[in-house]
Amino acid sequence: MRLPLAALLACALPLTAAPAPASAAPPAVSLGSVLPAPVSVRPSGSAFRLTAGTVIAAPPAARPVADRLAAALRPATGYRLPIRAHAPAGAPVIELSPGHAGAGLGAEGYRLSVRRSGVTVRANGNAGLYAGVQTLRQLLPAAIDASTPRHVRWTVPGGDIVDHPRFAYRGAMLDEARHFHTPAEIKRYIDEISRFKINYLHLHLADDQGWRIQIDSWPRLATVGGAPGTGVDGVGGGYLTKADYRDLVRYAAERFVTIVPEIDMPGHVNAAQVAYPELTCDGVAPPPRTDTEVGYSSLCIGKEITYRFVEDVIRELAALTPGPYLHIGGDEAHATTAADYLTFERRVLPLVRKYGKTAYGWNEISRSPSASDAVAQFWGLDTSDPALAAAVAGGTKVVMSPANRAYLDMKYDPSTPLGLSWAAYIEVQDAYGWDPGTRLTDVPESAVLGVEAPLWSETLRSIDDIEFMAFPRLAAIAELGWSPTRSLPGDWESFRARLGAYGPRWAHQGVDFYRSPQIPWAD
Ligand code: NGO
Numbered sequence: 174m175r176l177p178l179a180a181l182l183a184c185a186l187p188l189t190a191a192p193a194p195a196s197a198a199p200p201a202v203s204l205g206s207v208l209p210a211p212v213s214v215r216p217s218g219s220a221f222r223l224t225a226g227t228v229i230a231a232p233p234a235a236r237p238v239a240d241r242l243a244a245a246l247r248p249a250t251g252y253r254l255p256i257r258a259h260a261p262a263g264a265p266v267i268e269l270s271p272g273h274a275g276a277g278l279g280a281e282g283y284r285l286s287v288r289r290s291g292v293t294v295r296a297n298g299n300a301g302l303y304a305g306v307q308t309l310r311q312l313l314p315a316a317i318d319a320s321t322p323r324h325v326r327w328t329v330p331g332g333d334i335v336d337h338p339r340f341a342y343r344g345a346m347l348d349e350a351r352h353f354h355t356p357a358e359i360k361r362y363i364d365e366i367s368r369f370k371i372n373y374l375h376l377h378l379a380d381d382q383g384w385r386i387q388i389d390s391w392p393r394l395a396t397v398g399g400a401p402g403t404g405v406d407g408v409g410g411g412y413l414t415k416a417d418y419r420d421l422v423r424y425a426a427e428r429f430v431t432i433v434p435e436i437d438m439p440g441h442v443n444a445a446q447v448a449y450p451e452l453t454c455d456g457v458a459p460p461p462r463t464d465t466e467v468g469y470s471s472l473c474i475g476k477e478i479t480y481r482f483v484e485d486v487i488r489e490l491a492a493l494t495p496g497p498y499l500h501i502g503g504d505e506a507h508a509t510t511a512a513d514y515l516t517f518e519r520r521v522l523p524l525v526r527k528y529g530k531t532a533y534g535w536n537e538i539s540r541s542p543s544a545s546d547a548v549a550q551f552w553g554l555d556t557s558d559p560a561l562a563a564a565v566a567g568g569t570k571v572v573m574s575p576a577n578r579a580y581l582d583m584k585y586d587p588s589t590p591l592g593l594s595w596a597a598y599i600e601v602q603d604a605y606g607w608d609p610g611t612r613l614t615d616v617p618e619s620a621v622l623g624v625e626a627p628l629w630s631e632t633l634r635s636i637d638d639i640e641f642m643a644f645p646r647l648a649a650i651a652e653l654g655w656s657p658t659r660s661l662p663g664d665w666e667s668f669r670a671r672l673g674a675y676g677p678r679w680a681h682q683g684v685d686f687y688r689s690p691q692i693p694w695a696d
Contacts, residue, residue: 204287204332206671207311209369209652210664211336212282219289222265223313223327225252230260231269237427238302239269245310249681251322266291267309269302281372281429282337285309287329300429301337304370308334311678315695318681340609342572342623343654344373344433345647347639348582348630350380350444351465352404353411358636360424365640365684367428369651374425375433375500375625378413381443381462381470385412386434390485397448405631407463418493426495433533434490437502438483439472439509439517446470451478465631468507474517484524491528498548499525504535511540519543533572539564548622551613552576554596562615571616573609574625579650581628581642585687591632592642601689605649605668608658626650637685644679644686645672669693 204216223246231239239256246254260266274284274295283296283305294305312330316323345366347354354362363374378386382405384398399412413421422432442452443462450458454473472479491499501521506514518541525532525547532538532547539549539561545568549561554577565571573579576596583599584592597603610618626647633639652668673693679686688694 202312202314202330202674204312204330204334206674207308207334208648208668208671208675209655210667210671211308211334212657213335214332215334216330216332218287218331220331221287221289221292221329223250223252223267223329224265225250227252227254227265227267228260229254229256229267229269230258231256232258232271235269235271235299235302238299238306241303241427242267242269242306242309245306246313246317248321249317249319249323249325250327260291268293269306270295271298271302273297274301278335278337281370282335283308285334285336287312287331287333289331292329300372303367303429304336307368307370308336310368311675315674315677315681318678320681320683338370338655339657340621340623340654342373342625343371343651344375344572344623344625345371345581345643345650346375346377346574346625346627348377348380348628348633349385349413350377350383350437350441351630352409352633353383353385353399354630354636354639355411356413356417356421358639359421361636362639362643363421363425363428363430365644365682366647366651367430369648370655371647371651372429373431373433373496373498373625375435375627377435377437377500377627377629379436379444380441381467383410383412384444384448386418386436386490387412387414388486388489389415390489391449391482393448394445394486398444402463403444403461405463405465408634415493422493422495431496431498432494433496433498433500434494435500435502435533436486436490437504438521439474439514440468440470440504440506441502442472443470445472445482449482451476452482468505471506471508471513472517474509474513479517480520480524483521487521487524487530488528491525491530494530497531498533499528499530500533500550501525501538502534503538504552506537515541522547536561536571539569542567544569548572550574550625551616552580552627556612557615558613559615561613565616565620569620570622571613571620572622572625573612574627575607575612578604578607578612579624579626581626581646581650582631582633585689589687591638593629593631599646601645601649601669601672601691602665604646605652605665607653609653610658624650624654640685641687644684645675645689645692646687648672648675 283301383403395412401410522543609624676694
């Protein structure tokens with residue numbers, strides 16, 4: 174019989190040894206355990222201890238971030254953690270200090286100092302304070318993510334962190350069309366991704382199977398396209414009302430996440446054509462589709478009603494969306510001729526600009542000369558893309574989502590019960606081991622806005638399914654987007670150790686993550 178090490182040590186202890194206190198110290202958290210890895214970490218001095226007497230100090234401008242911090246720390250500590258404009262003298266304090274943090278930090282960077290007397294997070298504004306707060310949460314013992322009070326010594330290791338993102342765009346994507354995920358599920362995902370400093374959530378709102386957003390000028394899009402049974406295999410259905418969508422935009426903004434809506438066109442439009450047969454060339458409604466084929470539907474490029482429809486949808490979506498981007502898809506338009514595709518994009522790309530947004534599309538849009546002020550989302554498998562490179566030379570910017578590295582719907586390995594495998598099996602090390610800045614040999618890093626991890630929903634139903642595919646790989650993509658590049662092999666060893674230590678946090682949150690055999694998971 175093999176005894177666990179702890180049992181062997183216990184046997185070796187003299188009988189007079191004091192029993193371990195009921196609230197045994199949790200495994201140590203170090204200043205270097207943060208995900209994504211900060212720019213600079215300097216451990217020093219003594220730890221801060223969060224106690225029942227701790228006060229959160231924040232001026233009125235930073236109050237919303239202080240509220241989020243308090244809401245994150247109260248359940249597991251059971252402490253009141255009052256928020257004050259100024260800390261009372263002598264009280265242990267967590268201070269949020271906005272403004273004049275230095276130009277080098279930008280809008281999202283922060284400095285975090287931990288001393289025995291208190292913790293200070295400084296940033297130029299609330300986005301940076303929020304990022305610093307996410308770091309601080311990870312410096313507390315993992316039980317801080319429990320939903321009920323735990324008896325733990327809530328210590329934060331001493332030292333200083335200076336941090337800011339490598340890329341401005343760090344995204345995740347949910348496919349609402351293949352399976353509708355409810356507003357509550359989307360909010361939970363926003364909570365989960367914003368912990369890793371993801372700052373954009375792209376919602377794929379329409380595809381062949383379903384249409385998931387209310388459009389007042391074309392009401393049947395949502396009522397027919399979002400009817401029960403409009404998911405893959407006839408499962409699910411539903412749509413976001415405008416009120417739901419506005420509420421999601423607000424909820425995301427409170428977590429410094431910007432929503433990017435996508436309506437895919439000119440392909441992937443079967444659901445729209447079921448609702449409005451006039452959007453087909455022959456005016457005949459196609460049958461609803463609940464299978465996972467792609468590339469068979471197309472808007473009718475020669476009909477004027479197509480552009481009325483597109484403009485109405487873009488206008489209404491732009492009015493609902495405070496963020497800068499509006500995604501118009503453009504992928505896999507195999508049922509549209511190459512000439513028609515260019516005609517379509519020549520008319521549609523300017524419509525996005527007309528309503529004040531930057532056009533964003535899958536990398537196929539880079540074939541259109543009108544895409545020079547657009548953002549192209551690279552989802553290819555190769556490490557070069559001449560059409561995209563040519564567009565980049567004309568001004569197009571790029572978000573990197575190579576399907577064989579960044580698609581969270583790819584299986585981890587052949588035994589993964591969910592997901593697809595057309596692009597690759599993507600274990601955690603594959604998701605981590607590439608560089609968004611240099612992945613495409615013909616696109617310079619200066620054209621790369623950032624990285625996004627799409628999660629397509631053909632095989633996913635529940636939030637558990639989403640979590641199992643997203644975590645832990647989303648943490649890998651988040652680190653590629655946020656952290657400075659260093660030597661990749663060394664980074665992997667550091668990353669897998671930090672990820673292993675993060676496991677108990679997901680467990681406390683009830684997140685159903687994949688326990689990859691590549692990672693030394695802590696209990
Ligand atoms: C492709 C396709 C989607 C699929 C996805 C599944 C893009 C941009 N178009 O990615 O319709 O859902 O793969 O992995």
